[in-house]
Amino acid sequence: MNQRIHVGVFxxxxxxxxxxxxxxxxGVRIVDAYSPYPIHGIDARLGIxxxxxxxxxxxxCLTGLAVGLGFxxxxxxxxxxxxxxxxxxxxxxxxxxxxxxLTVLCGGLSTAFVLLMRSxxxxxxxxxxxxxxxxxxxxxxxxxxxxxxxxxxxPALLERHGAVEVRLEGGS
Amino acid sequence: xxxPHAPAYEPSPRLLRGLLLTAVAGGIVFLCGTLxxxxxxxxxxxxxxxxxxxxxxxxxxxxxxxxLCNARWGLPLLRVPEAMTAVLPIAxxxxxxxxxxxxxLYEWSHEQVVAQDPLLRHKAxxxxxxxxxxxxxxxxxxxxxxxxxxxxxxxxLQAPAEKRRGDIxxxxxxxxxxxxTFSLASxxxxxxxxxxxxxxxxxxxxxxxxxxxxxxxCTILLVALRRAGPLRGVVTRDVMDDLGKILLALSLLxxxxxxxxxxxxxxxxxxxxxGYYLLRHRGVWGSLVPVNLAVNxxxxxxxxxxxxxxxxGVALTRIAALxxxxxxxxxxxxxxxxxxxxxxxxxxxxxGPVAGALALFTWALLRALSRSPLVPAQxxxxx
Numbered sequence: 001m002n003q004r005i006h007v008g009v010f011x012x013x014x015x016x017x018x019x020x021x022x023x024x025x026x027g028v029r030i031v032d033a034y035s036p037y038p039i040h041g042i043d044a045r046l047g048i049x050x051x052x053x054x055x056x057x058x059x060x061c062l063t064g065l066a067v068g069l070g071f072x073x074x075x076x077x078x079x080x081x082x083x084x085x086x087x088x089x090x091x092x093x094x095x096x097x098x099x100x101x102l103t104v105l106c107g108g109l110s111t112a113f114v115l116l117m118r119s120x121x122x123x124x125x126x127x128x129x130x131x132x133x134x135x136x137x138x139x140x141x142x143x144x145x146x147x148x149x150x151x152x153x154x155p156a157l158l159e160r161h162g163a164v165e166v167r168l169e170g171g172s
Numbered sequence: 173x174x175x176p177h178a179p180a181y182e183p184s185p186r187l188l189r190g191l192l193l194t195a196v197a198g199g200i201v202f203l204c205g206t207l208x209x210x211x212x213x214x215x216x217x218x219x220x221x222x223x224x225x226x227x228x229x230x231x232x233x234x235x236x237x238x239x240l241c242n243a244r245w246g247l248p249l250l251r252v253p254e255a256m257t258a259v260l261p262i263a264x265x266x267x268x269x270x271x272x273x274x275x276x277l278y279e280w281s282h283e284q285v286v287a288q289d290p291l292l293r294h295k296a297x298x299x300x301x302x303x304x305x306x307x308x309x310x311x312x313x314x315x316x317x318x319x320x321x322x323x324x325x326x327x328x329l330q331a332p333a334e335k336r337r338g339d340i341x342x343x344x345x346x347x348x349x350x351x352x353t354f355s356l357a358s359x360x361x362x363x364x365x366x367x368x369x370x371x372x373x374x375x376x377x378x379x380x381x382x383x384x385x386x387x388x389x390c391t392i393l394l395v396a397l398r399r400a401g402p403l404r405g406v407v408t409r410d411v412m413d414d415l416g417k418i419l420l421a422l423s424l425l426x427x428x429x430x431x432x433x434x435x436x437x438x439x440x441x442x443x444x445x446x447g448y449y450l451l452r453h454r455g456v457w458g459s460l461v462p463v464n465l466a467v468n469x470x471x472x473x474x475x476x477x478x479x480x481x482x483x484x485g486v487a488l489t490r491i492a493a494l495x496x497x498x499x500x501x502x503x504x505x506x507x508x509x510x511x512x513x514x515x516x517x518x519x520x521x522x523x524g525p526v527a528g529a530l531a532l533f534t535w536a537l538l539r540a541l542s543r544s545p546l547v548p549a550q551x552x553x554x555x
Contacts, residue, residue, distance in 0.1 A: 040245070041410070058477070085441060093438050096431060 004151070005031050007141045008158030009130055009165040013039055016138040019161035020045060023142050028154065031141040034133035053118075057111040064106025068099035130167075141169070181402050181546050183538040191535035198528010205521045206273075212521040214276040215511040219503045219522070220529030221270055222361060223385070225263045226378070226499075227533055230386015231256025232319040233350060236343030239325065242336070245414060248406045248547045250326045252390050252397075255540035257323040262536050264312040266529070270361075271305045277511070278304075280367045291368055299364055307360060311353045318346045326548040354379050365510045369448045373433035378506075380429050384422040384468070385499035388492035391415045393541075395485045395492075402546045409483040416482030416491075420473060423495065427469035451509045456516050460505055467498035500526060 010016045016033065020042075023030055033046060043050075069092075076082065077089040087094065116122065130139040140163075142154055155166045198220070205213025231253040238246040238253075274281040279292070280299040286292045292299070322342045328335060355375035363374050394415065398407040437445045453461055472491050481487035508516065 085439070093431075093435050096435065 003143050005141050005143045005169040006154040006158060007130055007139055007167045007169055008155075008161075008163035009132070009167075010138040010140070010161070010163055011136075012162075013138060015162040016140055017042075017045075019140050019158060019163070022157060022161065023140070026149070026153075026157070027145055028149065028157065029143045029145045031143055033141070034130055034137075034139040036134055036136060036138070053111055053115060056114045057107050060110030061103045061107035063110075064102040064104070065099055067106070068102030069095050072098055180544065181397060181400075181538075181542050183542055188535060188538060191531045191538070194531035195528050195535060198524050198526075198531060201520060201524030202528065205524065206276075209521050210273075210276045211511050212517075212519070213525060214273040215508050216522040216525035217273060217529075218270065218277060218361065219500070219507050220526040221263075221266050222358075222378075222382075222507070223500065223503055223526065224259075224266060224529045224533050225357075226382025227386050227389055228256055228259045228263045229315060229319075229350065229354065230383050230389070231259075232315075232322045232346055233383055234387060234390060235322050235325070236346045239322075239339040239343040240347070245411060247326075248403075249390075249394060249411070250548050251541060251544065251546050252393050254323040254326065255537050255543075256386065256390070257319040258540035259533060259536045260312070260316045260319050262532065264316065267308050267312055271301075271308060274301050274304060278364055278367070280364060295367065299367060304360055307356065311357045314349050314353055318342070318349055322346050351379075362506055365507060366448055368444060371433055371437070371445065371448070373429060373436075377426070377429045377433055380422065380426040381468070381499055381502050384419070384426050385496055387415070387419055387422055388495040388499075391419060391492045392489050392496075393537075395489050397546065399485060406547055412485065412488055413479065413482045416476050416488055419492065419495070420476035423469055423472045423476070427465065427473070430465070430469075451514075452505055455514060457505065457509055457514075460501065460516065464498065464501050464505055467494055468502055472498075 008019065010019065013035070016035065017039070020030065020033060024045075030046060033042065035042070072095040073090055076094075081089040083089075084094075130137065133139050140158065142158070144151065144154065155168075158166050202213055202217055205216070234253040235250065235257070237243075238250070278299075279285055280295065281301050281304075286296055297303075325335075325339050325342055328338060330338065358375045358378040362378060363369065363371070391412075394403060394407045395412065397403040398412075434449065437449060451457065472495055475481055475487070475491050481491070504516075504518075504522070508522070
């Protein structure tokens with residue numbers, strides 16, 4: 001079914017939240033909400049499930065730590081032992097900084113890449129997101145659930161809550 | 173926030189009496205100890221005192237962090253750190269008592285020892301009893317003055333913009349002053365137990381430890397007040413989640429600083445610096461080091477990663493309590509070795525003063541907490 005999505009652009013958090021509240025009250029389908037920063041409690045309000053990204057991050061961190069410590073142990077105690085200031089070859093204190101850095105690096109990069117892949121954002125892909133939502137704008141994309149609501153109601157709803165711009169997208 | 177005017181908290185008289193009795197018992201043990209085993213009881217006293225001061229200073233520290241970050245989620249919680257700030261004058265009295273114990277604790281306070289030791293002679297302009305006492309009074313004067321200023325902020329009624337400017341000003345001033353004075357104080361009180369040793373990371377280690385323990389205590393109190401009723405609806409699961417995250421961050425900070433200090437000294441292996449760890453990393457002391465790292469860092473770090481545990485009052489309280497025990501162990505490994513020597517020992521002379529100081533702190537804290545409504549009026553949505 002070809003559905004038309006109305007996107008309203010707001011200037012502040014409060015307008016966005018009040019528009020969300022009315023949409024939910026009137027049974028309007030909320031496609032997505034955009035904000036330049038995380039809004040407290042908006043996940044619960046939109047009924048978004050808990051992100052599984054933390055699991056990716058944890059596994060990335062574990063991998064980084066294992067690789068960091070393992071490689072240092074292998075290189076300095078097994079493959080090519082070098083006496084540094086009379087310290088034991090397998091000196092854990094010396095391995096910690098690199099292990100720590102690799103933990104952070106692998107955790108951060110794997111999280112970022114998986115996030116981009118899951119959001120289907122890759123180089124060359126044009127984004128249909130509203131301009132400014134990564135800067136100073138808030139946006140709400142809504143659509144009708146069924147034909148019971150007049151189509152003209154949607155832009156009116158957005159404007160009532162202070163939308164400075166309402167656009168029509170012919171998405172799915 | 174459905175509890176706009178939470179009633180004032182009233183601690184049960186039995187609890188207060190129990191705490192006061194423990195504090196008095198600790199005081200009696202301490203007094204007996206000064207006659208029977210002065211060195212050991214004074215090291216116990218120093219542990220109790222530094223633990224006490226650290227918890228009291230964590231109050232204004234937490235307040236200033238909340239104000240500086242404009243953390244609205246923390247506004248309904250302000251009373252607990254404010255009550256911790258109110259305990260500072262008692263810490264000052266304990267500090268005055270500490271001055272009388274310098275001879276039992278500090279090598280540098282003995283003139284004959286200093287006269288024969290070129291390094292101590294060199295440090296004498298700073299490490300002497302008069303300077304020690306004068307600085308102690310100055311630290312507390314600054315902390316009490318700036319802390320009170322900060323703790324009053326939640327009752328100041330002003331236009332939002334002016335109020336915010338005042339909050340930030342008081343917080344920034346306290347932060348800057350604390351960084352400077354706490355560094356000097358931890359050198360005076362703890363680092364100078366090993367007067368030949370020096371470390372630039374030391375102050376940060378004590379500060380992060382105290383901040384972590386202070387937040388752990390805040391967390392325990394807030395969760396208990398939620399369970400008891402007055403803060404139900406204010407300390408939500410989201411707030412507990414946030415407290416757990418900050419606790420995790422502070423535990424991580426403590427471990428980071430601990431490791432930074434250790435690694436540099438371990439790597440360079442200069443006799444003057446390594447002596448500190450040689451004493452603490454051998455024999456039974458040595459086996460306490462991994463326990464210290466586990467209790468203060470590894471276990472809380474892994475446990476607080478679990479969202480379900482951060483949002484569960486019982487689990488969060490247990491982890492915070494573990495950190496409080498860990499902080500005592502951390503102070504023990506910092507303070508006791510130069511006095512006890514090669515083997516650790518834990519007896520009445522160590523436990524008595526520490527238990528007494530902690531009971532006194534909790535007693536004073538709960539009394540301060542009961543003085544005003546638990547939720548600042550300005551934190552309610554209507555204000």
